[in-house]
Amino acid sequence: MIDQLVIPLVKILIVLNATLVGVTYMVLLERKVIAWTQSRLGPMRVGPYGALQPIADALKLMIKEDITPVRADKWVFTAAPIVAMVPALIVYAVIPFGDTVNLFGREIPLYITDINVGLLYIVSVASVGVYGIILGGYASNSKYPLLASLRASAQLISYEVAITLTLVSVILVAGSLSMVSIVRAQESAHVWFAFLQPIAFVIFFIGGLAETNRSPFDMPEAEQELTGGFHTEYSGMRFALFFLAEYANMIVVASVATTLFLGGWLRPFPNVAWLSFLDVIPSWTWFLVKSFGFLYIFIWVRATLPRYRYDQLMRLGWKVLIPLAIANLVITGIVKVLLL
Amino acid sequence: MGQAIAFYTLSAFILGFAVLVVSTKDTVHSVLFLVLDFLFVAALYVLLGAPFLAAIQVLVYAGGIVVLYLFVVMLVNLKRSPEAHHDPHRRARLGFVLAALVLIEVGAIAAYSAGGPVRPAAPQAPPTAAATAVSAMRAVGNTEEVGWLLYTNYLIPFEVASMLLLVAMIGAIVLAKREL
Numbered sequence: 001m002i003d004q005l006v007i008p009l010v011k012i013l014i015v016l017n018a019t020l021v022g023v024t025y026m027v028l029l030e031r032k033v034i035a036w037t038q039s040r041l042g043p044m045r046v047g048p049y050g051a052l053q054p055i056a057d058a059l060k061l062m063i064k065e066d067i068t069p070v071r072a073d074k075w076v077f078t079a080a081p082i083v084a085m086v087p088a089l090i091v092y093a094v095i096p097f098g099d100t101v102n103l104f105g106r107e108i109p110l111y112i113t114d115i116n117v118g119l120l121y122i123v124s125v126a127s128v129g130v131y132g133i134i135l136g137g138y139a140s141n142s143k144y145p146l147l148a149s150l151r152a153s154a155q156l157i158s159y160e161v162a163i164t165l166t167l168v169s170v171i172l173v174a175g176s177l178s179m180v181s182i183v184r185a186q187e188s189a190h191v192w193f194a195f196l197q198p199i200a201f202v203i204f205f206i207g208g209l210a211e212t213n214r215s216p217f218d219m220p221e222a223e224q225e226l227t228g229g230f231h232t233e234y235s236g237m238r239f240a241l242f243f244l245a246e247y248a249n250m251i252v253v254a255s256v257a258t259t260l261f262l263g264g265w266l267r268p269f270p271n272v273a274w275l276s277f278l279d280v281i282p283s284w285t286w287f288l289v290k291s292f293g294f295l296y297i298f299i300w301v302r303a304t305l306p307r308y309r310y311d312q313l314m315r316l317g318w319k320v321l322i323p324l325a326i327a328n329l330v331i332t333g334i335v336k337v338l339l340l
Numbered sequence: 341m342g343q344a345i346a347f348y349t350l351s352a353f354i355l356g357f358a359v360l361v362v363s364t365k366d367t368v369h370s371v372l373f374l375v376l377d378f379l380f381v382a383a384l385y386v387l388l389g390a391p392f393l394a395a396i397q398v399l400v401y402a403g404g405i406v407v408l409y410l411f412v413v414m415l416v417n418l419k420r421s422p423e424a425h426h427d428p429h430r431r432a433r434l435g436f437v438l439a440a441l442v443l444i445e446v447g448a449i450a451a452y453s454a455g456g457p458v459r460p461a462a463p464q465a466p467p468t469a470a471a472t473a474v475s476a477m478r479a480v481g482n483t484e485e486v487g488w489l490l491y492t493n494y495l496i497p498f499e500v501a502s503m504l505l506l507v508a509m510i511g512a513i514v515l516a517k518r519e520l
Contacts, residue, residue, distance in 0.1 A: 073366075073368070075369075076368070076369070076372070115391060116391060116392075116482055116483065117391050117392050117395050117482065117483060120392065120395040120396070120399065120483075121391075121395055123395075123399055124395045124396070124398035124399035124402075124403055125398070126403075127398070127399055127402070127403025127404065127407075128375075128379075128398060128402055128403050130403065130407055131375065131407070131410075134407065134410055134411075134414075135372075138368060138410075138414050146414070149414075150411070150414070150415070153407055153410075153411055154411075157404070157407060157408070160403075160404075177483055
């Protein structure tokens with residue numbers, strides 16, 4: 001009873017709440033880091049150094065007026081933010097945050113579930129998340145959101161191909177689709193897969209930026225051209241849902257990159273014996289530190305690089321990343337057959 | 341018992357959404373019901389113990405192909421009334437013909453597969469090396485099993501399907517790019 005029902009429910013509760021809090025504070029972090037990059041202070045008024053700014057933002061968004069455009073497709077307009085948010089959250093079910101911990105004499109693994117096709121589950125659920133953006137743009141019945149959502153769907157479909165191909169080469173190396181087994185494979189291989197699959201790692205990172213609509217690939221929400229993007233007609237909490245889904249997706253990409261390429265919850269150099277004093281630090285800390293590194297780089301990239309032009313974006317995806325990913329996959333297969 | 345309840349619930353949803361797909365006036369809504377239908381079919385696969393197939397179903401159909409459908413439907417704007425044609429019963433007649441064809445097809449398949457000894461006893465043939473390998477993999481997992489079956493028992497259909505896709509790809513390239 002406790003193992004079947006209570007522990008999973010508690011874990012789901014913790015992960016969901018931690019994600020939502022993490023997402024709101026991602027927004028603050030982003031504002032702060034961009035401000036520092038531009039020699040500003042960023043939010044300072046609410047709480048010490050602006051620490052309570054996300055709470056204030058959330059309250060503001062919740063009590064704001066919620067407008068549905070008269071000529072909008074009402075059902076789809078209401079469903080779109082939900083469709084965007086749900087896949088972004090249920091992906092966390094298979095992400096391994098850490099090794100097992102001993103609590104009250106029970107071995108508790110630090111993931112909600114470890115399914116046989118974990119990686120495939122993440123990819124397929126993420127591919128459904130596109131609908132939120134497409135439908136939001138369509139249902140608004142307004143030209144800028146529609147243009148933005150068309151851009152978004154083309155961009156997401158193109159980069160999904162490249163990302164999935166890199167994942168296949170990682171699966172080839174790891175020999176499993178389960179997220180936990182992939183981390184274990186890195187433990188027994190004594191090396192992070194970022195070093196075995198450097199090309200896949202770089203393609204995954206670039207594709208991850210594009211999949212989460214992050215700068216320099218933030219075409220679907222290029223304010224200067226689209227007056228805001230696919231969520232132009234949304235206000236209040238519905239707008240916030242789109243916003244949160246985007247940041248939740250960023251955390252997902254960072255977690256997947258950490259799990260697949262940076263050894264997940266493993267400490268650095270897990271095979272070097274004299275570093276074993278590092279085991280004092282709990283495994284989930286390593287996971288969080290690595291993921292945080294990715295998120296920081298995401299923000300850093302946004303503060304540094306200008307936006308791509310749309311045709312350049314498509315050219316990069318189809319003519320550079322996808323052929324590179326295919327070549328990487330073929331070479332990985334050949335090397336694996338010849339050497340192992 | 342629980343499985344039967346889940347199966348019938350899922351089937352009811354699948355059929356219900358399928359009816360909505362063909363009966364909705366708005367084309368975009370129709371495509372959305374199709375997505376829901378695919379998601380429930382994926383749930384059916386999970387119920388049958390085929391999580392790999394379920395994930396592929398969501399990834400390829402719900403997440404890939406239907407996005408392209410939606411793309412096209414949104415761009416061509418089918419809001420015009422479909423009764424623009426001079427013969428108002430044309431659609432109904434066409435529908436009856438198509439439905440009759442499908443009914444005949446389903447009936448033929450049912451009659452063929454119910455015909456007892458028509459099916460050769462090939463699957464129960466002496467266990468080959470591949471078959472034993474497959475049964476050994478059965479304990480390992482769904483994904484491996486699908487891979488093994490594709491490259492042993494179903495190699496020829498698999499290769500034929502790949503050839504078809506290759507031909508379609510070359511055709512698309514030739515059509516899209518006049519001079520190579």
